[in-house]
Structures are given as C-alpha cells and as structure tokens.
Amino acid sequence: MEHKSLSLDSIEFKFEDDKPGTFSGFASVFGGTDSYGDTILPGAYKKTIKKRDRPVVLRWNHWGPIIGKWTKMEETEQGLYVEGELTPGHSVAGDVYASMKHGAISGLSIGYRPIQTRELGDGKRELKEIELVEISIVETPADLNAQIGDVKSAIDQAESLKEVEACLRDAGGFSRTDATALVARIKSLVRGEREPEQSTAEIAGIFQQFKLP
Template sequence: MEVKRIDLESVDVKFLDSRQGVFAGYASKFGGVDSYGDTILSGAYKRTLKKRDRPIRLRWNHWGPVIGKWLEVREDDIGLYVEGELTPGHRTAEDVFASMKHGAVDGLSIGFRPLQFRDLGDGRRELKEIELLEISIVEEPADLGARVSDVKSALDEAESLKEIETILREAGRFSRADATALVARVKALARGERGAETVGAEDIRTLFQRFATG
C-alpha cells in the first residue's frame, strides 16, 4: 500500500459546526505535482468508487483504529471530495477532532494502490487509475513515503522478529501494541512453513497492507 499525505489547509477542509465531529474537504486534488513526484489525473478514482467489496475506512494514521465513517466520497472537477464524521464517544476520535480544531493535527492521507500509471522519469508518475484502500487523518508532518522507505531499508538488515518489532516501534508508525500485534500475525503466517524467527523483511512488507486495512 502506498500513502499520499496532504495538508488540511491545502485541501479546504472545513468543520460543519452544526454537526459535532463532521468535516468536509478534499482528500486529494487533481493536477500539479505533489511532494511524492506524482500527478493524479481526473478520473483516477472513478472505478474504485463504483466497484467496491468493502467500505472506505476512516482511520487514524493509517495503522491506527477506525475512528469514524465517510459520509460521502466522490470525484469532482477538483479532486476527491469527502465528508467524514468522527465517532461520538470514541476517545481517540474525540481527541483527533479536538486536535484538528486546534490545528495540532493537520493532514489527510489516502492509502492506495496505483493500478494504471505512466512513468515520467526522475521519480515522477502520472496516476491514471487508483484503487482506494482507506483515507486517514494523520499527524505526521514529514514525507510519509520517505518514512516507509526508511523502515523497509531497516527491515532488510533485521535478523529476528524481535529486532523487526523494535524497528517498527521506533520508526514512529506503530505503537508498542501495534508492532507486537503485527509481529504476532507474521508468526501466525509463518507457522507450519518455517521457523518463526527466520521470517524476513518481505513477510513484514506483505503484512503492512493487511494490518493497515484490517
């Protein structure tokens, strides 16, 4: 799964004060070149929004819990327009909403797979069709694509599941509980195939998407 973060200010996110916990704006915009070197073309979300086996989840930081639901997700001339509602009484959701209102949390990010794209060279792409996996509210101000690359690089050097668990936790993308849960799932995957302590980085990469999308 790839992720693509965008600041709330640049996607016109607004809070609908008449409905507590409800906000609206754009999860991504068409045209231009983003910080990842990608240009998303109009129509990229058309198929994924029509043909879905599961709803689009509203998550916290991609790897965190579902904290609400998307009331509307659609393409228009500008980009991917969304209206979301954070779950009343959900402690994480209420904390996130307070942080958004205060400006301490300032990003939306889509989790997706590129299905059709054109390589423009120099790390740039035109994304023609996207499979949308989820849309998250995110706190991390850094380039998440670079963070994922850093984690993958570190995993290549890991020699045990315990070391992998530490890398994931220290990378800041996983809490201790999340890192432990992910490693437990890798062990379950490996059980019966080979010794759990010999599971490699590719097994972890395979589990990134499964863990993030539940």
C-alpha cells in the same frame, strides 16, 4: 499499499458547527507534482468509488483504529471530495476532532493501490487509476523516535518491498531514492540477524546519515 498525504492548510476544509464531529474537504487534489514525484490525473477515483466490495474506512494515522465513517465521497474537477463523521463517544475520535479544530493535526492521507500508472522518468509518474483502501486523518511525527516507530509498524504490515518503501515515504517524508536505500540497509541488518536493540540503533543512525527529519 501506498499512502499520500495532503495538508489541511492547502485545501478547502470545514466543520459543521450544527453537527459536532462532522467535517468535509478534499482528501486528494488533481494536477501538479507532489513530494513523491506523483501526479494524480482526473478520473483516477471514478471506478473505485462506484464499484466496491467493502467501504473506504476512516482511520487514525493509517495503522490506528477506525474512528468514524465517510458519509460522502465523490470525484470533482478539483479532486476527491469527502464528508466524514467521527464516532460519537469514541475516545480517540474525540481527541482527534479536538486536535483538528485546534489546527494541531496536519491533514488527510489516502491509503491506496495504484492500478494504472505511467512512468515519466526521474522518479516521477502519473496515476491514472487508483483503488482506495482507506482515508486517514494523520499527524506529522514530532521526532526521530516517532518516525522509527512508524517505520517498524509499516514494515510489520507491509507485504512487499514496494509497500515498505511507500510507507517510509509517507511516515518519514522520504524521497523514492532514500526510501529504497533505507529498505536495502534494513534488509541487510535483518539478514545479519542482529539483536533488535542494535538494529533499531543502527536504523536511527541511518536516519541521521540521510539528514531526514
């Protein structure tokens, strides 16, 4: 599964004051090339919205708990419009909502599987059809240790090298090239059967080598 984030500052986003815990906005927009080199084309969400075996869940930071539900989801000319409702009485949901209204949280991020893509070269591609898995409210890791924790969580849950690379790009803002290189280094550490503490320290050194945030 791949992830793609969108800052709340860059989209139309609003809260319903008469309905505490509810909000609406765009989880994804069409056109342009994002930091991953991807361009999402109009029509990418039509099939996944209409035909589903299970609902698109609303999570905290992709790997966190389900903190609410999406009450509306539709594709417009601008992108993927959503309306959400955070679960009343849920401790995490309450904290997330307070942080959203305060502007302390960075945005929304979709968890998806690419169904139809077109490679454009130089690490760029067009996404013609997407299968939505979940949409998360996300924060930006504040320091290197937080990023390493996200990387370890991603590796634990990923089912393929491509998924690991996608999680690295989402969790740490890696480019495709850096994500591929880091995964290769991590694989070499695992094959060498290093002690966990030593491996974590070496991974931190790799972050610093790449001069990533």
